[in-house]
Amino acid sequence: MKIIDAAHVFFDYVRRDENDNIEEVSHALSDLSLSIEKGSFVCVLGHNGSGKSTFAKLLNGLNIPREGTVLVAGMDTRQEDKLLQIRETAGMVFQNPDNQIIANVVEEDVGFGPENIGVPTEEIWRRVEASLSAVGMLAYRLKSPNRLSGGQKQRVAIAGVMAMKPACIVLDEPTAMLDPNGRKDVMRTVHELNRREGITIVHITHYMEEAVEADRIIVMDQGRPVMDGTPREIFSRVEELKALSLCVPQVTELAYELRKAGMPISQGILTREELVKELCPLLRASGHEGNTYAKRTR
Amino acid sequence: MSIRCEKLTHIYQQGTVMESYALRDISFEIQDGEFIGLIGHTGSGKSTLIQHLNGLMRPSSGTVYFNGEDIFAQGYDLRKLRGQVGLVFQYPEYQLFEETVLADVKYGPKNMGLSEQEAEERAREALELSGLQPEFYARSPFELSGGQKRRAAIAGVLAMGPQVLILDEPTAGLDPKGRDELLETVSDLHKRRHTTIILVSHSMEDVARYADRIMVLNEGNLQYFDTPRRVFRYFRELEKMGLSAPQITYLMQELRDEGIDVDPSIGTIEEAREEILSLYWSQGGPLAAGADSGTEAGRGLGESSAATGK
Numbered sequence: 001m002k003i004i005d006a007a008h009v010f011f012d013y014v015r016r017d018e019n020d021n022i023e024e025v026s027h028a029l030s031d032l033s034l035s036i037e038k039g040s041f042v043c044v045l046g047h048n049g050s051g052k053s054t055f056a057k058l059l060n061g062l063n064i065p066r067e068g069t070v071l072v073a074g075m076d077t078r079q080e081d082k083l084l085q086i087r088e089t090a091g092m093v094f095q096n097p098d099n100q101i102i103a104n105v106v107e108e109d110v111g112f113g114p115e116n117i118g119v120p121t122e123e124i125w126r127r128v129e130a131s132l133s134a135v136g137m138l139a140y141r142l143k144s145p146n147r148l149s150g151g152q153k154q155r156v157a158i159a160g161v162m163a164m165k166p167a168c169i170v171l172d173e174p175t176a177m178l179d180p181n182g183r184k185d186v187m188r189t190v191h192e193l194n195r196r197e198g199i200t201i202v203h204i205t206h207y208m209e210e211a212v213e214a215d216r217i218i219v220m221d222q223g224r225p226v227m228d229g230t231p232r233e234i235f236s237r238v239e240e241l242k243a244l245s246l247c248v249p250q251v252t253e254l255a256y257e258l259r260k261a262g263m264p265i266s267q268g269i270l271t272r273e274e275l276v277k278e279l280c281p282l283l284r285a286s287g288h289e290g291n292t293y294a295k296r297t298r
Numbered sequence: 299m300s301i302r303c304e305k306l307t308h309i310y311q312q313g314t315v316m317e318s319y320a321l322r323d324i325s326f327e328i329q330d331g332e333f334i335g336l337i338g339h340t341g342s343g344k345s346t347l348i349q350h351l352n353g354l355m356r357p358s359s360g361t362v363y364f365n366g367e368d369i370f371a372q373g374y375d376l377r378k379l380r381g382q383v384g385l386v387f388q389y390p391e392y393q394l395f396e397e398t399v400l401a402d403v404k405y406g407p408k409n410m411g412l413s414e415q416e417a418e419e420r421a422r423e424a425l426e427l428s429g430l431q432p433e434f435y436a437r438s439p440f441e442l443s444g445g446q447k448r449r450a451a452i453a454g455v456l457a458m459g460p461q462v463l464i465l466d467e468p469t470a471g472l473d474p475k476g477r478d479e480l481l482e483t484v485s486d487l488h489k490r491r492h493t494t495i496i497l498v499s500h501s502m503e504d505v506a507r508y509a510d511r512i513m514v515l516n517e518g519n520l521q522y523f524d525t526p527r528r529v530f531r532y533f534r535e536l537e538k539m540g541l542s543a544p545q546i547t548y549l550m551q552e553l554r555d556e557g558i559d560v561d562p563s564i565g566t567i568e569e570a571r572e573e574i575l576s577l578y579w580s581q582g583g584p585l586a587a588g589a590d591s592g593t594e595a596g597r598g599l600g601e602s603s604a605a606t607g608k
Binding site: 046047048049095149150173176177178179180181182206208209245246247249250251253254257258261262263264272273275276279280282283284 | 339340341443444445470471472473474475476477478500502503540541542544545546548549552553556557558560567570571574575577578581583584
């Protein structure tokens with residue numbers, strides 16, 4: 001079942017002068033068509049300015065296409081009377097954790113969304129508790145958000161979206177401002193929500209490593225998808241990705257370099273485990289087991 | 299010429315119940331022209347430390363010497379110091395404010411008391427170093443892309459002619475190409491101008507690739523200060539501090555655990571490539587791999603080529 005279905009979408013940013021005359025039009029999305037299966041984990045990659053964020057904002061009606069249609073769980077984002085329902089279906093998490101937290105206490109922040117749409121109090125508390133425990137932040141429910149780390153704040157923001165019971169969460173570079181630990185925590189959290197609760201995840205990132213575990217990768221360029229496939233398929237196309245100002249995970253790049261230098265290594269290696277498994281038989285000294293490392297390093 | 303910290307300690311909210319050590323007894327010396335990577339988890343004291351290096355923050359005790367002079371001594375010209383030790387904050391593009399890129403970059407040197415003409419010369423030179431194309435100089439900084447804005451902001455600091463350039467996570471939020479280009483620009487500046495660089499980063503891969511030495515802060519203490527290879531040898535300790543080693547170091551470590559003789563402290567793709575290939579060829583390459591019959595001959599061939607290589 002498709003949860004997102006975008007067909008022939010065009011979206012422009014229009015700049016006007018003081019007299020409302022059009023100064024400049026930039027085509028952020030041009031003829032974008034793609035659909036996303038319910039329950040899948042999709043990563044969107046692309047260089048700065050490729051249209052990733054513009055695309056993300058289509059999915060909950062923050063951006064309305066100039067041409068074409070976007071259906072979210074069957075609802076057209078152009079129908080204003082459906083907008084609230086669409087935003088409950090597809091929740092968004094943005095880059096800067098500090099811009100997304102509004103309350104002085106964690107649990108109130110998480111409860112803000114459901115309260116706003118008139119969910120009964122009892123139910124709000126149930127949702128707050130369930131959401132905070134889903135992101136592993138229940139122990140912090142009475143804390144002030146200011147005292148949390150960046151990664152913890154992002155998890156609270158995700159809990160806030162969870163409390164709306166979305167079918168889909170769109171995350172626009174949620175890890176860009178976090179340290180390695182915060183990044184790991186956020187990634188673990190969204191993968192769990194995807195696996196355990198079956199929530200569709202659309203994750204936008206510049207970190208190639210974060211895309212390795214996705215079901216599918218979409219690469220954007222000039223406002224439309226130019227590559228679409230599994231991580232293994234996408235990360236096998238090293239040169240194409242580089243031409244699009246992207247790169248591949250470090251392990252994939254090393255495997256690619258070794259392959260280029262003549263070692264018989266499979267294409268599209270994604271993880272350390274895979275590379276270690278392929279390298280071992282190639283590097284294991286057949287017959288002589290001595291410590292050549294010591295010798296080679298003087 | 300150097301930066302030397304001596305028993306630098308900074309206590310937040312000293313004398314209250316909230317008292318906490320941001321920096322504790324930090325001593326080190328950075329030589330002129332070094333490229334230093336500064337790592338540490340959020341809250342480890344990185345930002346506090348770099349703000350002491352150009353006198354934006356005063357220590358609770360201890361001090362900083364720049365070229366042998368105590369910067370916190372009475373009468374020391376901190377204004378001048380800030381031109382010599384340039385600090386690029388996180389997301390520096392939020393600090394752009396002028397009408398054109400050129401005017402923004404000129405602001406620093408003009409403030410230092412240089413004439414209009416000198417300031418403009420400095421600004422143009424800095425913009426060129428920053429890698430921003432001349433067609434953007436007359437534009438409003440707000441019309442530039444994220445990567446371009448960041449270059450303009452860095453040019454603003456370069457225009458002051460710093461001997462030391464401190465960058466606090468300069469690549470956050472940039473795409474992979476923008477990331478690489480910016481770091482190459484910094485590295486180029488380091489090589490061409492002999493500028494001392496202090497790069498604060500969350501990316502172990504980046505510091506492994508560029509830094510001569512890595513400084514690791516943990517809860518306000520200077521934990522390690524050594525070459526990347528020596529520091530990444532402590533990857534288990536780094537993990538306990540909420541850090542990690544580069545992916546490649548883990549890979550080498552895992553190969554080693556499998557009994558493969560590779561150097562486990564390697565941190566970059568280039569080094570790993572060399573290491574693995576040299577081992578592969580020294581064992582006969584494709585002849586030895588998987589083919590029992592060709593093994594002996596293959597290894598013989600590989601060993602002789604390895605011998606001539608060393």
